[in-house]
Amino acid sequence: MSFSNLVSDIAFRDSNADERGSTISHAQSRAARSYASTTATSVSISGDISSQLHAGYSHPLSRSWQAERQLTKEMLIYPLFITDNPDEETPIPSLPNQYRRGVNKLIPFLAPLIRKGLSSVMLFGVPLHPSAKDALGTSADDPSGPVISAIRLLRTRFPKLYITTDVCLCEYTSHGHCGILREDGTLDNAQSVDRIADVALSLRNRRRTLRVAHRVLLMSYSAKFSGCLYGPFRDAAGSCPSFGDRRCYQLPPGGRGLARRAIVRDMNEGADIIMVKPASSYLDIIRDAKDLAQDLPVAAYQVSGEFAMIHAGAKAGVFDLKSMAFESTEGILRAGAGIVVSYFTPEFLDWL
Numbered sequence: 001m002s003f004s005n006l007v008s009d010i011a012f013r014d015s016n017a018d019e020r021g022s023t024i025s026h027a028q029s030r031a032a033r034s035y036a037s038t039t040a041t042s043v044s045i046s047g048d049i050s051s052q053l054h055a056g057y058s059h060p061l062s063r064s065w066q067a068e069r070q071l072t073k074e075m076l077i078y079p080l081f082i083t084d085n086p087d088e089e090t091p092i093p094s095l096p097n098q099y100r101r102g103v104n105k106l107i108p109f110l111a112p113l114i115r116k117g118l119s120s121v122m123l124f125g126v127p128l129h130p131s132a133k134d135a136l137g138t139s140a141d142d143p144s145g146p147v148i149s150a151i152r153l154l155r156t157r158f159p160k161l162y163i164t165t166d167v168c169l170c171e172y173t174s175h176g177h178c179g180i181l182r183e184d185g186t187l188d189n190a191q192s193v194d195r196i197a198d199v200a201l202s203l204r205n206r207r208r209t210l211r212v213a214h215r216v217l218l219m220s221y222s223a224k225f226s227g228c229l230y231g232p233f234r235d236a237a238g239s240c241p242s243f244g245d246r247r248c249y250q251l252p253p254g255g256r257g258l259a260r261r262a263i264v265r266d267m268n269e270g271a272d273i274i275m276v277k278p279a280s281s282y283l284d285i286i287r288d289a290k291d292l293a294q295d296l297p298v299a300a301y302q303v304s305g306e307f308a309m310i311h312a313g314a315k316a317g318v319f320d321l322k323s324m325a326f327e328s329t330e331g332i333l334r335a336g337a338g339i340v341v342s343y344f345t346p347e348f349l350d351w352l
């Protein structure tokens, strides 16, 4: 009889001990309870089993072993806002410690972070000149625009830095929506997808297709929910819609089924990474993504509103900033993410 058979046999006998009388030893009974409590939830167990869990949290190391995944520096992607004014460095009021920077400010800012272990950034373009915005988001693929200039610079100066770029039109459209609109103000999906694909190609220096451009990894914002949590980002990026909202092209917060369908669709279309955003209010969706896309890394974007809330809570004395930053991130990892896009990245590089 194998050990597990033996234990399950004991577990069975123990669970019926009240009626039949038990002859098993205390130690056996504990093993049996432990087995039963993890595998046979329908079996009711009498007696005090709480103390046997204590070993798991009585020591910092045994506590750390309880996590399937520990946060490491490599999991973090740091979002950056790049403006078209090369010398700019302006704090973003609603996004504590975050700045809009021009390309001339990037190297001095990033060099110390890279020394501390920063491995990846996500670039967002923030054109400040009103002339940079039109209905089609024409400047999104301007070769002299801020993002493409920043990519060139970072490639040269930090060859090991993993550069990711947001591909969207909202920073470049006069109406602030993420795609191309029809005359009645609704989103023209087919035209938008074509345009966004062109922008993606331009970020990869006009290779024929992204797939031909080897080593381009496609991270899909598969499960992007509409809602309140993007507010500070829109301040930062100047991408607030001038009318309406994004509810017709981002998921409704209650729409778990739609999110699951979007994840499966994107997986079938060849996404390399599935992203869920926001993160903390959508932990079930992160878990869904990990279950549905088992062979793909899952990323979670702890968005600007989540970051701002944690700062606001800490400032109000509700909790300690560092403890809360870790706790929220642990929740995101526990849900299933292996990559976290986070404005806390510079702090984590110090804390980890």
Ligand SMILES: NCC(=O)CCC(=O)O
Residues within 6 Å of the ligand: 166, 168, 229, 230, 231, 232, 233, 234, 301, 302, 303, 304, 305
């Ligand atoms: N594509 C970028 C966003 O959707 C905004 C994220 C944020 O609010 O930080």
Ligand SMILES: [Zn+2]
Residues within 6 Å of the ligand: 166, 168, 170
């Ligand atoms: Zn966006």
Ligand SMILES: [Zn+2]
Residues within 6 Å of the ligand: 168, 169, 170, 171, 177, 178
């Ligand atoms: Zn957008």
